[in-house]
Amino acid sequence: MRNPQLNKHGELQHLLTLDGLPRAIITQILDTAAPFTEVAEREVKKLPLLRGKSVFNLFFENSTRTRTTFEIAAKRLSADVINLNVATSSTKKGETLLDTVDNLCAMHADMFVVRHESSGAPYLIAQHLENTGRDHIHVVNAGDGRHAHPTQGLLDMYTIRHYKKEFHNLTVAIVGDVLHSRVARSQIAALTTLGVPEVRVIGPKTLLPTDVEKMGVRVFHSMEEGLRGVDVVMMLRLQNERMNGALLPSPQEFFKVWGLTAEKLALAKPDAIVMHPGPMNRGVEIDSAVADGGQAVILPQVTFGIAVRMAVMSMLGSH
Amino acid sequence: MQLPEADQLIAALAESMRPRVTPDTCLVGIHTGGVWLAERLHALLGLSQPLGSIDVSFYRDDYSAKGLHPQPRGSRIPFDVESSHIVIVDDVLYTGRTTRAALNELFDYGRPARVDLAVLVDRGGRELPIAASFCALTLPAPLPAGQNLQLERDDSGALTLRLIHA
Numbered sequence: 001m002r003n004p005q006l007n008k009h010g011e012l013q014h015l016l017t018l019d020g021l022p023r024a025i026i027t028q029i030l031d032t033a034a035p036f037t038e039v040a041e042r043e044v045k046k047l048p049l050l051r052g053k054s055v056f057n058l059f060f061e062n063s064t065r066t067r068t069t070f071e072i073a074a075k076r077l078s079a080d081v082i083n084l085n086v087a088t089s090s091t092k093k094g095e096t097l098l099d100t101v102d103n104l105c106a107m108h109a110d111m112f113v114v115r116h117e118s119s120g121a122p123y124l125i126a127q128h129l130e131n132t133g134r135d136h137i138h139v140v141n142a143g144d145g146r147h148a149h150p151t152q153g154l155l156d157m158y159t160i161r162h163y164k165k166e167f168h169n170l171t172v173a174i175v176g177d178v179l180h181s182r183v184a185r186s187q188i189a190a191l192t193t194l195g196v197p198e199v200r201v202i203g204p205k206t207l208l209p210t211d212v213e214k215m216g217v218r219v220f221h222s223m224e225e226g227l228r229g230v231d232v233v234m235m236l237r238l239q240n241e242r243m244n245g246a247l248l249p250s251p252q253e254f255f256k257v258w259g260l261t262a263e264k265l266a267l268a269k270p271d272a273i274v275m276h277p278g279p280m281n282r283g284v285e286i287d288s289a290v291a292d293g294g295q296a297v298i299l300p301q302v303t304f305g306i307a308v309r310m311a312v313m314s315m316l317g318s319h
Numbered sequence: 320m321q322l323p324e325a326d327q328l329i330a331a332l333a334e335s336m337r338p339r340v341t342p343d344t345c346l347v348g349i350h351t352g353g354v355w356l357a358e359r360l361h362a363l364l365g366l367s368q369p370l371g372s373i374d375v376s377f378y379r380d381d382y383s384a385k386g387l388h389p390q391p392r393g394s395r396i397p398f399d400v401e402s403s404h405i406v407i408v409d410d411v412l413y414t415g416r417t418t419r420a421a422l423n424e425l426f427d428y429g430r431p432a433r434v435d436l437a438v439l440v441d442r443g444g445r446e447l448p449i450a451a452s453f454c455a456l457t458l459p460a461p462l463p464a465g466q467n468l469q470l471e472r473d474d475s476g477a478l479t480l481r482l483i484h485a
């Protein structure tokens with residue numbers, strides 16, 4: 001079966017997941033993003049690549065950082081950006097997802113940036129566009145359910161490459177609530193595709209997926225063991241809003257065992273970097289002293305995220 | 320067709336520019352041949368401003384037809400464009416579309432006082448109203464569209480002009 005993200009020439013048609021995306025395409029996105037980082041330093045922070053194109057931000061779930069950085073990225077490429085506040089729109093009046101998409105296509109959309117609480121919603125849209133012969137319209141997954149958040153995974157890879165140069169000699173630990181995290185799934189897919197020899201996940205059994213080893217990672221149930229000697233620590237947000245049932249005793253208890261403190265970080269390599277996809281729960285998964293400390297690269301991640309999203313959108317918009 | 324030595328042309332180009340540049344003149348090479356040429360001119364003319372470079376991939380007017388260059392190298396403008404004298408440097412002037420893209424990009428950094436264009440060879444075939452301020456060699460007749468004229472650099476750094484028949 002053809003990869004639904006690629007067109008018949010092997011070019012990126014939609015960005016839906018990093019799982020199964022060829023290494024060459026991931027590398028091309030990172031290489032394309034590099035020159036975009038410099039655009040922010042210009043007098044005119046704009047490139048004409050998507051001039052005259054309409055990008056629709058379709059966010060069925062709340063987000064500030066991701067929606068804003070997608071909006072900035074599209075605007076820096078000179079696209080017209082339309083933000084749909086779906087919570088107060090026709091969906092509430094009973095319109096189906098695909099009817100909404102058809103209506104926006106009738107308004108001459110060129111690209112949809114989609115966030116949805118249901119895994120697979122961006123796939124459904126991409127498939128619908130293909131079935132109706134609208135090959136010129138592209139879909140970017142901005143996070144779907146527990147499934148994937150590919151641009152976050154890509155910006156994390158960009159950040160790691162920026163600070164560590166290579167992937168083939170790294171040990172990377174992903175820490176915390178992997179079970180509810182689409183970010184973790186995208187990170188694991190990208191890290192293994194790019195050839196990171198050791199990817200670890202660290203967390204309590206209740207917050208790790210049951211078959212997590214099958215994703216090619218080493219599992220640790222202790223911070224002290226898991227963090228030893230790592231080059232990169234990728235913290236995850238504790239997703240209280242996605243939890244039902246008693247997976248955890250309390251945030252305080254979680255911090256005591258799984259929170260990243262300076263003391264625990266000292267077990268990693270001295271030049272290890274600390275990442276977090278945001279928004280952070282200070283004092284729950286990460287201590288303020290670490291979040292604001294010299295090893296944290298959390299704010300550069302946000303800045304790189306704009307360049308990476310520009311790269312994805314310009315590659316999609318070029319055919 | 321017998322092509323002249325690139326080094327001779329570069330020396331002649333530098334001499335033609337000398338009366339019109341000051342130490343504060345800024346050179347901007349267009350990737351890739353223009354950057355090599357700009358490096359040589361920068362040394363020959365003894366300019367003090369750091370060298371700039373432009374990759375016009377993001378400004379091409381054929382982006383939607385040809386797509387994005389697989390490995391854009393980005394642009395580097397390490398001086399203040401506002402009110403400066405800038406010379407855009409390219410190895411070969413052909414349709415003029417690359418020059419237009421470079422001008423567009425340059426103006427996104429600020430408003431220069433004056434912009435000139437220096438090229439090693441004018442091969443004819445312009446599709447836009449663009450002319451070089453400095454040119455070492457103008458071909459007597461335009462080259463046919465199927466032929467590609469470009470500057471090449473070997474491992475030792477030596478530059479040669481090469482004509483490729485597509």
